[in-house]
Amino acid sequence: MGSACRRLLVRCNVLTSNISKLEPVATLPDERGHFGQFGGRFVSETLMAPLQELTEAYEQAKLDPAFEAEMQSDRRDYVGRPSPIYHAQRLSAEMGGAQILLKREDLNHTGAHKINNTIGQALLAKRMGKTRIIAETGAGQHGVASATVAARLGIDCVVYMGAVDVQRQAINVFRMKLLGATVIPVTSGSKTLKDALNEAMRDWVANVDDTFYIIGTVAGPHPYPQLVRDFNAIVGREARKQMLDRYGKLPDALVACVGGGSNAIGLFHPFLDDKDVALYGVEAAGKGLSSGQHAASLCAGKPGVLHGNRTYLLTDDDGQITETHSISAGLDYPGVGPEHAWLHETGRATYVGIDDQQALAAFHKLSRCEGIIPALESAHAIAYGMQLARELRKDQNVLINLSGRGDKDVHTVATLEGIGL
């Protein structure tokens, strides 16, 4: 662990001692989408009405048993839920501490947790009578998950993707095309995820009448952070029940990687009021937090406003958003969901950094030790979970969200290691 992270841990442990004083937290956001000072709806006037329309449609859907029933059958028959919890016994034995448990989101249809959100938003789009879906994507996982549900519902799908990412993630681009989606490379700004999000917003502003914008993470203007969290919270609800059924107790710690933070909030949220369960969000420290080349907005950023919400951001001295770096395209984002910003500031969750090399080592470790190739994003969580397990007793449990599988990353890893495929 780098010294910056150690300092951060010390700081966050001090904050953790305040948790007992906190109000119950699972009721946020408030009516206007605020998590404390974070979240909100910072968009141009043209988007205010469609966001309100979406909020109302979602509130109505939540009250409709038919909507929940459709979600449930889709989760079971299309996604393959519930996903199991797997006890990584060899890895646990090797660490010599707490038992390492994996929530197997990698086994979902399309290979990651992203589908939990897209099936929910697509059903909402259908309810609202929208005939066109748009999405932004970084690594392409959310784009694929959006194209997948659009194909299934027979709705047109347009995916905005940074031109740099289109180059880096050619296989996912082709997957989206196979699924019938149109992929539009974005050439403005840094030509990556944040610019794809800008462009998708611009499309939405101009086409709100027939278009539904499926945001892929727990960021963006209200109600998106809440919407995406609720659709992903199936992960935490299942995990909580599975732990109680099998072990008769809750885990001692939850660990999940955080880019925008959708898989982490999905796991964390149903545990927020379980004060004895420690929550660890793992950010991408890239080439090191002191290198300036990372994507750790909570570990190294400060509060600001981007993409419709107030949250922690990585910026320069003038408040301009800076380019980020991570080995994992899915964590390569200069902001983070507002609920994470709030959990960070209240100390309910602890955020740490894992760098490229540590993530890569964990990628190999899990592959060789358990026969599971994790996504590079999830490998960040594995790396920190391994460290944490060493510090805990053998009768304690660390539950790590294995948010996606690593098939999509084999080319990246091979290239990094100088292996031609």
Next chain:
Amino acid sequence: MSSRIDQRLAEMQASNRCALIAFMTGGDPAPELTVPAMHAMVAAGADIIELGMPFSDPMADGPVIQRSSERALAKGMNLKQTLACLAEFRRTDNYTPVVLMGYLNPIEHMGMQSFAEQAQAAGADGVLLVDCPVEELDTSGEVLSKHGLQQIFLIAPTTSSARLSEICAHGQGFLYYVSLKGITGAGSLATDEVAASLRSLRTQAKVPLAVGFGIKSAEQAAALANDADAVVVGSALVERLATATNAAELNAAAAEILAPLRVAVDDTRRNFAA
């Protein structure tokens, strides 16, 4: 003392003229050409200047203004320098109102209080925060008001009637009606519909009405000049200014875009009066 914006729009109204508001991005085509470009716009007929504070992620702007922000930032422009340009402009023009337009993040990074002080000292008259709807204004509104900065708000075709009254209650200087669903500089404009919307907005508004987003031609400006107190031109101007490399070229560029609009809105009002 009434503000420069109020004063200028009152003068225009008194002489039955529609004002022309010209937008440019601070630092584009180059930081050192910002002040000459502002003077060029005034010389070419602009009554009010909107000075864009460049941002790396201008979500509400179309490609033309995005690229102009990117060019400005690439040349090292920042918020402090944008305010410095305004201060320099004020040394020779203490009359033309200037509205600072931009996104929240660079301003909050500087600190709202500090920004308000510096903007006032530089000679700004109003602030338009594109990504800060009236609901999120919080204490910022007071801070800006305390420093004599009027808050300009956008109104969109989709704005609900409840929000409309809220915005009308807060809006100062002028209300900026967004003439199309979409981003700046986009699409084609249904000027008849826009004019009808302006007439309906007029019944609630306490301040003059400006209209913008997608106004490119003299015909469009003319079609709106009777129902709007001011017409805003942005992308078309920014695109033309971008090709200039010195003060003379800036004057020519500004004149090429603004002069026909000036004539068009003035003729419309004269004909209407006659």
